[in-house]
Amino acid sequence: MLDLCNPKTIKQVMDMFGLKFKKEFGQNFLINHGTVEDIAYCCSDDADITVLEIGPGIGCLTRELAARYRNVVALEIDGGLIPVLRYTLDGYKNVRVENSDVMKTNLEEILKPYFSAGKVSVCANLPYYITTPILMKLLESRLPFDSITVMVQSEVADRICAGAGNKNCGAITAAIDYFGQTNALFTVTSDNFMPVPKVDSSVVQIKLWKEKPVVPSNEDIFFRTVKAAFEQRRKTLANSLLTGFPEIQKQRLTEIITSCGHSADIRGEKLTVKDFCRLSDKLYEELGHSV
Ligand code: SAM
Numbered sequence: 665m666l667d668l669c670n671p672k673t674i675k676q677v678m679d680m681f682g683l684k685f686k687k688e689f690g691q692n693f694l695i696n697h698g699t700v701e702d703i704a705y706c707c708s709d710d711a712d713i714t715v716l717e718i719g720p721g722i723g724c725l726t727r728e729l730a731a732r733y734r735n736v737v738a739l740e741i742d743g744g745l746i747p748v749l750r751y752t753l754d755g756y757k758n759v760r761v762e763n764s765d766v767m768k769t770n771l772e773e774i775l776k777p778y779f780s781a782g783k784v785s786v787c788a789n790l791p792y793y794i795t796t797p798i799l800m801k802l803l804e805s806r807l808p809f810d811s812i813t814v815m816v817q818s819e820v821a822d823r824i825c826a827g828a829g830n831k832n833c834g835a836i837t838a839a840i841d842y843f844g845q846t847n848a849l850f851t852v853t854s855d856n857f858m859p860v861p862k863v864d865s866s867v868v869q870i871k872l873w874k875e876k877p878v879v880p881s882n883e884d885i886f887f888r889t890v891k892a893a894f895e896q897r898r899k900t901l902a903n904s905l906l907t908g909f910p911e912i913q914k915q916r917l918t919e920i921i922t923s924c925g926h927s928a929d930i931r932g933e934k935l936t937v938k939d940f941c942r943l944s945d946k947l948y949e950e951l952g953h954s955v
Pocket of ligand 1: 689690691692693694718719720721722723724725739740741742764765766767789790791792794
């Protein structure tokens with residue numbers, strides 16, 4: 665059986681199909697089989713699940729997932745890799761490969777039969793250029809994924825897993841905390857990829873809340889509040905909100921912030937998801953419950 669983590673084999677397979685690594689698709693393939701096993705292992709302790717893989721590449725992680733879990737649905741944007749996957753995944757009857765861009769895919773439609781059959785989790789070595797939009801798409805789809813286990817740039821992983829008050833905290837931290845509980849799993853240095861990227865990567869896991877611990881009155885205002893709070897990091901929360909909510913006067917914004925129990929000069933990164941919910945509820949009230 666082909667060792668899809670062996671750089672020589674990867675090169676041979678790519679040559680055989682006349683392919684080159686496409687930088688624009690973030691094609692950095694894993695060349696460490698132990699890491700591939702670790703990622704697949706961390707995805708779930710339940711073998712009876714379907715796994716959605718984004719970006720199977722030539723199929724190294726796909727094979728590992730297929731060996732461990734009931735079904736794998738793999739979405740690959742690069743049409744050139746589809747014949748490769750047909751070749752490398754020959755005989756893997758529980759894998760369905762789709763040539764599609766995850767950002768343009770109707771996930772609900774494609775995953776409907778799998779959700780009807782049981783749990784669905786996401787597992788992927790994500791392309792660097794589009795990590796945050798993919799994560800937000802998965803979460804905002806409101807599909808009841810059990811967990812999302814992804815390899816991302818270490819810097820992004822630090823942001824995802826930063827607690828409130830941490831210097832790495834950003835809009836993505838609060839947005840993801842709203843949907844689930846994050847966990848940093850392990851780091852993978854850049855020499856474990858082909859071609860070698862400029863940065864190291866980390867695997868993070870998001871366990872989606874079955875029931876969200878905090879829910880705002882209006883989600884649009886909640887996300888608008890979070891976005892505004894982090895858009896200008898050096899500014900105080902009051903000044904940031906002034907840009908995000910130009911219809912409310914500065915003096916009133918400061919009153920709303922202090923009425924939530926914060927000091928007038930607090931910065932956005934100090935707020936927890938619960939704080940953001942409370943604040944956004946007050947802003948929603950101030951706007952007369954209109955968006
Ligand atoms: N899973 C393989 C591995 O671990 O070696 C490849 C991972 S590589 C970092 C990212 C993969 O995502 C590539 O195969 C790339 O073509 C694919 N990809 C990039 N953008 C995508 C998108 N929008 N939708 C689906 N796949 C995408």
